[in-house]
Amino acid sequence: MGHPPIRVLHVEDNEFFATVASDVLEAETDMTVCRESNATDALARLDDERFDCVVSDYEMPGMDGLELLDVLRDDYPEMPFVLLTGVGSEDTASEAISAGVTDYLQKGEGKRQFVVLANRIENAVSRRRAEKSASRVADVNDLVWDVSQSLLQASSKEEIERAVCERLADSELYRFTWVGKVDDDCNVVPRVSAGIEDGCLDDVDCGESAPEAKLLRQALERREAQVTRNVESDLAFAPWRETGLERDCCSKAVVPFDYEDTTYGVLNVYADELHAFGDTERRILSKFGNSVAYAMNSIQTRQELVRREQRLQVFNRILRHNLRNDLNVVLGHADNLAETIPSARESADVIRRKASELIDVSEKAREVGKTLDGEGQTRKAVELTAVVERIQEKLQDTYSDANLSADVPEEAWVYGDNTLDAVVSELVENAVEHNDSDVPNVSIAVRQRTADGDDQVELTVADDGPGIPEEERTVLLEGRETALHHGSGLGLWLANWVVGKFGGNLEFGHNQPRGSVVTIRLERADGRATDRIETGSATD
Numbered sequence: 001m002g003h004p005p006i007r008v009l010h011v012e013d014n015e016f017f018a019t020v021a022s023d024v025l026e027a028e029t030d031m032t033v034c035r036e037s038n039a040t041d042a043l044a045r046l047d048d049e050r051f052d053c054v055v056s057d058y059e060m061p062g063m064d065g066l067e068l069l070d071v072l073r074d075d076y077p078e079m080p081f082v083l084l085t086g087v088g089s090e091d092t093a094s095e096a097i098s099a100g101v102t103d104y105l106q107k108g109e110g111k112r113q114f115v116v117l118a119n120r121i122e123n124a125v126s127r128r129r130a131e132k133s134a135s136r137v138a139d140v141n142d143l144v145w146d147v148s149q150s151l152l153q154a155s156s157k158e159e160i161e162r163a164v165c166e167r168l169a170d171s172e173l174y175r176f177t178w179v180g181k182v183d184d185d186c187n188v189v190p191r192v193s194a195g196i197e198d199g200c201l202d203d204v205d206c207g208e209s210a211p212e213a214k215l216l217r218q219a220l221e222r223r224e225a226q227v228t229r230n231v232e233s234d235l236a237f238a239p240w241r242e243t244g245l246e247r248d249c250c251s252k253a254v255v256p257f258d259y260e261d262t263t264y265g266v267l268n269v270y271a272d273e274l275h276a277f278g279d280t281e282r283r284i285l286s287k288f289g290n291s292v293a294y295a296m297n298s299i300q301t302r303q304e305l306v307r308r309e310q311r312l313q314v315f316n317r318i319l320r321h322n323l324r325n326d327l328n329v330v331l332g333h334a335d336n337l338a339e340t341i342p343s344a345r346e347s348a349d350v351i352r353r354k355a356s357e358l359i360d361v362s363e364k365a366r367e368v369g370k371t372l373d374g375e376g377q378t379r380k381a382v383e384l385t386a387v388v389e390r391i392q393e394k395l396q397d398t399y400s401d402a403n404l405s406a407d408v409p410e411e412a413w414v415y416g417d418n419t420l421d422a423v424v425s426e427l428v429e430n431a432v433e434h435n436d437s438d439v440p441n442v443s444i445a446v447r448q449r450t451a452d453g454d455d456q457v458e459l460t461v462a463d464d465g466p467g468i469p470e471e472e473r474t475v476l477l478e479g480r481e482t483a484l485h486h487g488s489g490l491g492l493w494l495a496n497w498v499v500g501k502f503g504g505n506l507e508f509g510h511n512q513p514r515g516s517v518v519t520i521r522l523e524r525a526d527g528r529a530t531d532r533i534e535t536g537s538a539t540d
Contacts, residue, residue: 004230004275006031006125007049011042011056011068012084017107021055024114031121039063043071050274051079052125053102055117058085058092066099073100078132080124082117136173137280143171144288151295160296161192161265168269169195175249176270180216182263188216191265216266219254223263225286227253227277251276255285259293260419267292290422294497323358330355381525382420384412384457388444391424395432402432402440412446414457414522416502423495427461427518430492435465435515448524455524464515468492473508495520 008025010033012018022033034049036042038060046054054072058065065083072079080102085092096104102124105117147167154160165177178193219226229251249270257264267289271277277285331352338348385408396404414420424444431442440463447458472492496506499520509517 006052006121008033008121009042009045009049009051009054010035011037011039011054011060011065013037013057013060021114021117024111025118025121028115029118029122031118039065039068039071042068046072046076052128053080053082053121055082055084055121058083058096066095066101069099069101078128080121080128082120082124084117133278133280136276137278137284139171139173140281140284143168143173144284144291148288148291148295151292154295154299157264157296157299158192160292160299162194164267164292165192165194173271174269175272178268179257180266180268182220182266186217186220188266195270215252215254216268219256219266220263223256223258225253225255225277225282225289227251227282229275229277250274253277253282253285255289257289257293257296259290259297262293262297264293264296327355327359380415380417381413381527382416383527384414384420384446384459384522385409387421387424388446388459391421391428392444395425395428399432399440402435402442404428404432404442404444406444408444408446409448411527412448412457413525413527414502415525416498416522419498419501420522423498423520424459424461426492426495427520431461431463431465431516431518435463437464440465449521456521457524458519458521460517460519462511462515462517464511467510467514467516468508468518492518 006029008031010018010022012021012035015037018035018037022035025031025033034045034051036045039056039062042054042056054068056065056068063071065085069081069083072081081100082103082105083096083101084105084107085096086107093104103120105113105120107113147164150163150167151160154163161179165179168174169177174195176193176195178190180188180190182188215226215228250273251271253269253271255267255269257267267285269285334348334351334355337351338345388406388408392404392406396402428442428444432440435442442461442463445460445462447460449456449458492506495518499506499522502522504520504522507519507521509519511517
């Protein structure tokens with residue numbers, strides 16, 4: 001995603017110089033230059049419009065360039081500021097640097113001075129944008145980690161939806177959020193919202209031709225976050241643009257809550273910053289959506305386990321202790337009745353028949369309970385070598401500046417399901433994304449081993465990055481809750497949970513001379529099993 005054109009506010013009392021400067025800059029670069037002849041008007045314009053850089057003359061009537069900088073820093077402390085002067089003395093340069101100008105340039109003659117000025121502006125804005133982007137990504141990582149941790153205590157899907165909307169909207173990063181439910185026809189119905197003022201969800205239109213619909217469809221089809229970085233210039237948002245901009249909703253992301261083959265909803269996030277939701281932020285939100293969906297799936301699983309436990313308790317109490325035992329007593333009394341009172345034999349036979357039928361019903365009910373309790377315990381054989389090779393090829397295309405290598409046997413079968421793809425992908429992607437080397441080196445290895453009499457398959461992902469913090473390793477392995485903000489957290493939690501689901505384990509180690517080694521061990525499966533996954537897709 002490219003950066004937006006640079007908008008420059010040029011403060012210059014010399015009309016001829018200001019005109020020439022703006023004409024050359026706009027003709028030779030992708031800049032928009034707005035001019036003001038004095039500092040007072042420039043400050044007023046900054047309050048009404050967005051600018052990426054201020055270029056100011058030093059000597060001006062009233063407020064000079066350095067005085068303008070001093071006032072501007074109160075409201076715009078990070079705004080790039082280039083000072084122009086015709087004086088060029090060492091004293092002026094020293095004063096400008098001490099005052100905190102971004103750059104300092106002496107006026108000259110000819111077109112060359114404007115080429116130099118353009119370079120100074122572009123460099124200053126590029127640095128500021130890079131700093132701002134890095135800071136925003138760090139803040140987004142912290143935010144989604146905190147929100148994800150808070151969801152661990154949620155007890156319902158509705159509680160998760162409400163918490164996600166409110167926590168994101170309460171942050172300084174996002175202006176407005178809402179979550180929609182996906183119906184059977186893949187239409188999105190808004191359910192919960194937060195941010196701005198009450199009633200703002202009423203203006204959201206998800207109809208077939210609505211501007212919201214395009215991004216929603218793309219997010220659902222591609223199963224990853226989709227963004228509009230400038231609502232003002234996106235023609236698809238023309239019917240909604242005025243309403244959105246009035247509420248400072250300048251850019252938008254649509255994040256599906258997608259886990260395995262189920263979409264649990266769609267999150268819509270609006271930012272008051274133009275060109276927000278860069279590639280890294282979009283990927284973070286995509287993973288956040290997966291984590292939210294996993295939390296919703298976990299709640300459903302917990303609720304089903306609670307219902308199953310309640311059902312089993314009822315079966316135990318009624319079928320074992322009440323119904324079955326009492327019916328056996330009834331059968332005994334029916335036999336005694338038939339023997340002692342011959343005239344009641346016919347009634348005794350009816351009692352015996354009905355009691356026997358009820359005992360049969362109780363036996364069938366117990367068998368149903370056993371069957372339901374066994375759901376979800378079937379494991380599939382997954383060919384791990386194919387998974388690794390497919391993930392390596394995919395991520396090598398994504399991270400072309402990284403060196404991904406794999407050392408795998410011809411075949412390695414383990415027990416699992418399709419979610420093992422996500423585990424391998426998360427481990428390798430974390431090793432690349434959090435690597436500070438110029439060329440990240442990540443190696444993937446698969447080995448078969450026997451430990452304590454168990455046949456296992458061991459997968460290791462080693463990198464030469466800064467390593468995973470010790471406190472985060474402890475949290476993942478012990479399952480404690482904490483306010484850690486390390487960017488790899490979400491992916492490692494997912495890997496830990498999924499591996500644990502199949503009776504495996506996850507371990508951390510140190511690479512030499514630097515870096516980390518993440519190891520997962522899974523039970524080896526029989527590749528001849530008929531119920532198996534060879535390419536990451538179920539065949540049954």
